Amino acid sequence: MTRKIRLGAFLPGGGQHIASWRHPDQPVDGATSLEFHKRLAQTAERGLFDAYFLADNLSVSMGGGVEGGNAKVAGFEPVTLFAALATATTHLGFIATASTTYEEPYNTARKFASLDLISGGRAGWNVVTTATEAAAHNFNLDQQLPHATRYRRAAEHVEVVKALWDSFEDDAFLRDRESGRFFDPVKVHPTDHRGEHFKVKGPLNIPRSAQGHPVIVQAGQSDDGRGLAAATAEVIFTAHQKLDTAQEFYRDIKARARGLGRDPAHILIMPGVSPFVGRTQAEAQAKYDRLTSLILEEDGLALLKALTGGTLDLTGVDLDGPLPDVAPTEGMKSRQALIRQIADENGFTVRQLYQHVASARGHFTVVGTPQSIADTLQEWFENEGADGFNILPPWLPTGLEDFVDLVIPELQRRGLFRTAYEARTLRGNLGLPFPVNRHAAARAAQQAAE
């Protein structure tokens, strides 16, 4: 089978671009409209996207601040939203973000397993450690845990969740009315985990889904983040502005995975891409300029602050001067470095910097025709830059519709993207292997040895 581009759609109902809510195409209440999210899901499914992605914040976004025109202050909790959207779709996957720092593994395992069962095997978990001070303040802490502690807890949290997901073997349920045997107790397994951060006896009280368990997604880019991703992720969401840094990341992750005994083909690397699509280059540029003109100064500064976990406070600086030096902190190290890199490489003023990142919040912005955008995606895909992409339409629904109606057909013409879903599960569509239940595998191995 020819390798195909995988596509995620990053679709917060409030839009990706900081000013998107001011665009006349986008419903002004999109962030809190179920109907609008349903329309987005159905459009993504029409475009044969693998999955609908949602980020999450355990505080008011923008670092907890409620200043200015911050349109991201409020929205749905992603897992509950996706449970509702699953009923309005049949093939689209749903990748929701949840925090390893501020949730307990039993609850995490359960809510994702429940979404997975509700959707018939279309769930994914984007594992995050949550890197804002504002979130810490909502969870009994005066300041957030150190970066390394958060990552150790994350690794253990994922380990426990995966163990909990294997509580019932796939054929554990007998449901034999005659004998009264509802399940086979031999095929139910306690977890019996006792680690640094968690003690969890198990078993989990929910069966596995049609895809075994939810797809594990990761987005960390720091050294700790890469280590966790190489060890546990099946999909990696990443941010790169240029092919060479994307390639460095891609090769590093695949090498780390190989080093850990994993098949590198089972870790899909998907950089974020924010597309402004026009039938001509001029039309695409006009769309970009239009949205950029809608950014308020205070929103631009709040965005830079939020993207760096609240550490980059530029209140009072000259907007038309260079980005001042800021000491690195515990929060979102990789994101701080990325913002700095964008400023340095482009020689941006503070204003130019926020205008640039506003469209995609640090992700790669492409402004072009279906052909030129397909050229770029193809180049990254064929040269160890990407296995697929997370598409972040700058505003909605138009930015998504433009991509579905104009870019997808071009990718299909080139044989780079599916023309129909291959499977009913997320894992099946992504071409990821079915995770055999560890206890069933152990029994099979033992029987083979006897």
Next chain:
Amino acid sequence: MTRKIRLGAFLPGGGQHIASWRHPDQPVDGATSLEFHKRLAQTAERGLFDAYFLADNLSVSMGGGVEGGNAKVAGFEPVTLFAALATATTHLGFIATASTTYEEPYNTARKFASLDLISGGRAGWNVVTTATEAAAHNFNLDQQLPHATRYRRAAEHVEVVKALWDSFEDDAFLRDRESGRFFDPVKVHPTDHRGEHFKVKGPLNIPRSAQGHPVIVQAGQSDDGRGLAAATAEVIFTAHQKLDTAQEFYRDIKARARGLGRDPAHILIMPGVSPFVGRTQAEAQAKYDRLTSLILEEDGLALLKALTGGTLDLTGVDLDGPLPDVAPTEGMKSRQALIRQIADENGFTVRQLYQHVASARGHFTVVGTPQSIADTLQEWFENEGADGFNILPPWLPTGLEDFVDLVIPELQRRGLFRTAYEARTLRGNLGLPFPVNRHAAARAAQQAAE
């Protein structure tokens, strides 16, 4: 407006009765079937029920045991399930159980607010402290917290959640594209809670729903439980076998509420009732006997153990002898006392005891015609025994359909139950007042004083 009976429907897809899965009417995989739960929700809505109720366990139910034919081992997480069911219904409320002991208030507040927004204001939160050792073992504890500690934490947890739900005043969102003012920062409020168990700064990142915030439901019956319920609950789910104990409870709660300055009419007391409905008494009795005959001995014993939080272990006792003495423990005190009371009052053997409670797990079982069942409900409703009932059909969907098709019309003929929904929100249908945002109320009071 004449006072009407309120009705909740307690509909775990696996059935209420311990042997219900063995009944040929019930889908053997009902507990984990979304389609079956959807059918139940739509039947309840056809019956004009106020709400669909679900209990919850943070462990494999039956005290974490996986012995025997326990058909309750696996199911959906209620809030995700209800988010999906909300899209298949238009008026039915959804009351999900969540634990104050094993969740953080920010997460609790968010997931219920999200369900409330998704359903258009039809959510309720059944506040529980979670009283099993098995759950404690899934959340880093070697044994559960003392009863009194759990209740203090519960009271604080509810207080924080309600404060978080008031983060945004109802008119906080301006969404003015022209000025760029998405919201009015004066109408967004931090929580700034610092208490014994929680430090939560807020604000919550989700707006209020059409009903203000989810309805608060409680089921505690111990002294601590009654105190919490009188202080915070808007609906109380309770278990009584006889009118006189129901009256004692009803009057006590209403008096406590009045003592706390609350309007007793705003606390609806809804005992559980498990109905076996027949067109004749003989037909109803035959339905009861049929289901009772399907109970396995080991399931009966496991049920008694589970209902008492794992404390009543009767392994090896004579099933045809009396219930032996067991020392009371920290878990589910009220439930232990109730089980003992049922055994003593009826002079039951252990086998008779589990056969009796199997149908309704400690709730009131009625076996009769639509007329005799309506007589009983009317008697309780008109004599300070109940404001409504939680109907626990012993098996599904037939037990629910019998109630909807036979008992509801009888209640309607008597003018005791609605003939159409009054409102689109749960609160509206229950006749509960809209909770004015505390900050808006404070501002209004201040303006009135000036």
